[in-house]
Amino acid sequence: MFTGIIEAVGTISAINVNAQGARLVIATNSLDMSDVKLGDSIATNGICLTVVDFNNGKGNGSYSADVSNETLQRTGFAGYKVGSKVNLEKAMLASTRFGGHMVSGHVDGVSEILAINNNGNSIEYWLSMPSDLAHYIAEKGSVTIDGTSLTVNALAEEGSKGHSQGSFRLTIVPHTVKETIFAEYQVGSKVNIEVDLIARYLERLLTKSGGNEHAPASNVTESMLLKAGFIK
Missing domain, CATH: 2.40.30.20 (Elongation Factor Tu (Ef-tu); domain 3)
Known part of the structure; x- marks a missing residue:
């Protein structure tokens, strides 16, 4: 982990x-x-x-x-x-300061950098969302890009002007650029993407048996999660 x-x-x-x-x-x-x-x-x-x-x-x-x-x-x-x-x-230790989010190191797919724009002292990166992973990516949710824990700042599907549907934006501060390989990226660069671990398990709970007809049905429902504020 x-x-x-x-x-x-x-x-x-x-x-x-x-x-x-x-x-x-x-x-x-x-x-x-x-x-x-x-x-x-x-x-x-x-x-x-x-x-x-x-x-x-x-x-x-x-x-x-x-x-x-x-x-x-x-x-x-x-x-x-x-x-x-x-x-x-x-790999993290039990005593490690938890500065990012839970990352398993199991990559879900590859994303492509579509645009790079300066915004003040930060840099905005627009990345493609693989169609099979798009439903795991949420605004202000966590995503891992080439091992770096990052926050999704916007989704093009929610009306980000000038960007094709199926992309998301990351805003990278100077410290992250300096300490990672973000400075190496160019438009067209391919990066490893791992979606939020909790989102993957949550989907499995919502789909009950996960394809196993003999597994017990889950009591977790979408309406329950809406009511509790986990999704909106």
């Missing part, structure tokens, strides 16, 4: 493709690896990867991780190359 607060920006230093997927070597740069063990998890551009090898040499620490074909197909890793920058976050 992660919080979506990026700890460092790493660099892909090697990609070795094999029949099962690929093995990546990621230079950790400023990430403190002193407490990382083999088998630990590191969110790499939002993807929960298991450390299978590492080198903690001062100034050139790195770790290796295997990426399955499923991950290659579902995420933006297929377009990465040696030298690509990636957001890094170690």
Whole structure:
């Protein structure tokens, strides 16, 4: 489990493709690896990867991780190359300050950056909403982009002039740009997106059995959630 607060920006230093997927070597740069063990998890551009090898040499620490074909197909890793920058976050501890939101490191799909606009000292990014994920994305709700916990500031489907339906806006402050790979993005860049974990489980509750006819029906209904103020 992660919080979506990026700890460092790493660099892909090697990609070795094999029949099962690929093995990546990621230079950790400023990430403190002193407490990382083999088998630990590191969110790499939002993807929960298991450390299978590492080198903690001062100034050139790195770790290796295997990426399955499923991950290659579902995420933006297929377009990465040696030298690509990636957001890094170690798995949270029970004592960690919870600065972002609950992030599982299980990417739901890939989004495309449609527009980048300056707004005061911040930068606005408009991103596409994959049709199968659009109903999870809500104004002022949480979303994870390449591992970064962010707030959705607007939805084009709610009348944002000049933007096609099926897009959403993020407003990125200078600190986030500095501490993540947002400065690397251009119009057309593809990014990993993970929707809010609670929204996914809530949908499963609302659909009762989730496709299993033998599962007990849920007592959670849309009218109950409306009345309690969870949805509007």
